[in-house]
Amino acid sequence: MSRAFSHALSYPPVTAPSEVAGAPASFPELAVAIDGARRRGRGAQSNASGRYEAEARVAFDDGWQSLDELPAFKTTVEIDTARKVITRNDSPDIGFDRSINPYRGCEHGCVYCFARPTHAYLGLSPGLDFESKLFAKPEAPAMLAKELAAPDYEPRMIAIGTNTDPYQPIERDRKIMRGILEVLEKAGHPVGIVTKSALVARDIDILSRMAKRNLAKVAISVTSLDPKLARSMEPRAPTPPRRLEALKALAEAGIPTTVMVAPVIPALNDSEIERILDAAAHAGAKEASYVLLRLPLEVRDLFREWLMANYPDRYRHVFTLIRDMRGGRDYDSQWGTRMKGTGPMAWMIGRRFEIACEKLGLNKRRSRLTTDHFVKPKGGGQQLSLF
Numbered sequence: 001m002s003r004a005f006s007h008a009l010s011y012p013p014v015t016a017p018s019e020v021a022g023a024p025a026s027f028p029e030l031a032v033a034i035d036g037a038r039r040r041g042r043g044a045q046s047n048a049s050g051r052y053e054a055e056a057r058v059a060f061d062d063g064w065q066s067l068d069e070l071p072a073f074k075t076t077v078e079i080d081t082a083r084k085v086i087t088r089n090d091s092p093d094i095g096f097d098r099s100i101n102p103y104r105g106c107e108h109g110c111v112y113c114f115a116r117p118t119h120a121y122l123g124l125s126p127g128l129d130f131e132s133k134l135f136a137k138p139e140a141p142a143m144l145a146k147e148l149a150a151p152d153y154e155p156r157m158i159a160i161g162t163n164t165d166p167y168q169p170i171e172r173d174r175k176i177m178r179g180i181l182e183v184l185e186k187a188g189h190p191v192g193i194v195t196k197s198a199l200v201a202r203d204i205d206i207l208s209r210m211a212k213r214n215l216a217k218v219a220i221s222v223t224s225l226d227p228k229l230a231r232s233m234e235p236r237a238p239t240p241p242r243r244l245e246a247l248k249a250l251a252e253a254g255i256p257t258t259v260m261v262a263p264v265i266p267a268l269n270d271s272e273i274e275r276i277l278d279a280a281a282h283a284g285a286k287e288a289s290y291v292l293l294r295l296p297l298e299v300r301d302l303f304r305e306w307l308m309a310n311y312p313d314r315y316r317h318v319f320t321l322i323r324d325m326r327g328g329r330d331y332d333s334q335w336g337t338r339m340k341g342t343g344p345m346a347w348m349i350g351r352r353f354e355i356a357c358e359k360l361g362l363n364k365r366r367s368r369l370t371t372d373h374f375v376k377p378k379g380g381g382q383q384l385s386l387f
Helices: 114-124 128-131 140-148 176-187 200-213 227-233 240-252 268-283 298-310 310-323 345-360
Strands: 004-012 055-060 076-078 085-088 098-100 133-136 158-160 191-195 216-221 257-264 288-294
Touching: 004 298, 114 128, 114 257, 114 298, 140 176, 176 200, 191 200, 200 216, 200 240, 216 240, 227 268, 227 298, 240 257, 240 268, 268 288, 268 345, 288 345, 298 310, 310 345
Parallel strands: 076 133, 098 158, 158 191, 191 216, 216 257, 257 288
Antiparallel strands: 004 055, 085 098
């Protein structure tokens, strides 16, 4: 029997670490980093318990090197039996009121992902669990058809990719996203997609037909052109060149494309804003947007751990600039400013972005989707007329 075991601690875990000489003195207590071999190809360094759990369990070595006996983190997929597939929101600072997420969790493993805290609702860790314990919704296309067919449904653009990437690796085999697009195309319903995966090019056949009727647009996130930085921050996402190739393929097929410089991280990738926009514009993108790094809830500590493990010399500087743009805090969730930040540094990033877009001819014209083609799916749980 293995001598490795979990140690139960009272929750909540330790608070944010203090800094001494530019490094967090209590950093080792923040979370126990998982051995590199066990988390190979993953973004998070640790797997701390979710915030709703009564106990926090931390693996530690009992001196017999028994942690070496633990298996590597493998991707597992369970079925999500959600009753509805369209999620509604009333946030005043985003341009949609409904969205679809074909999956929960994301194997791309982006360490900065603001969606990580949602795994705590499932009793799982926003750390390594988020990128290795995934949930799929195979019934999503059928549920979508039923919801679109509801008598009181009124069409507006559906956003996909807002809380998990619809084109993450497991989509290659499961094809849930493709099934959703087939339902939307048949119903003449508009859709806006956000992804950082080149797999989106697989569905150009559907997306191009929808685009001809102003029913589809795609935004691809390019965080960095530096392959080393991209691989470290987004370990299982396609490389930046592959994303640019996907942008080009989509644009050549007549699909409105947007490049998202997201997230912008001060002292890490903010120097690349102009180069990313230039590369995307040459690939055919016509629109662009950016989002400042967001560190809600557990994401803050996960990002701290990653930064200390990969760029310890920049830790103090990065967080000083983040706080300068967040009113002295690590994160400010206030509507209207959470995406762009405040203060001189945030202003400068915004002006650089605007000037670069102006020079490259980006955002001169915004693509607009229409609901004019919408036709409620037949059947879909509706009671058919007798006449």
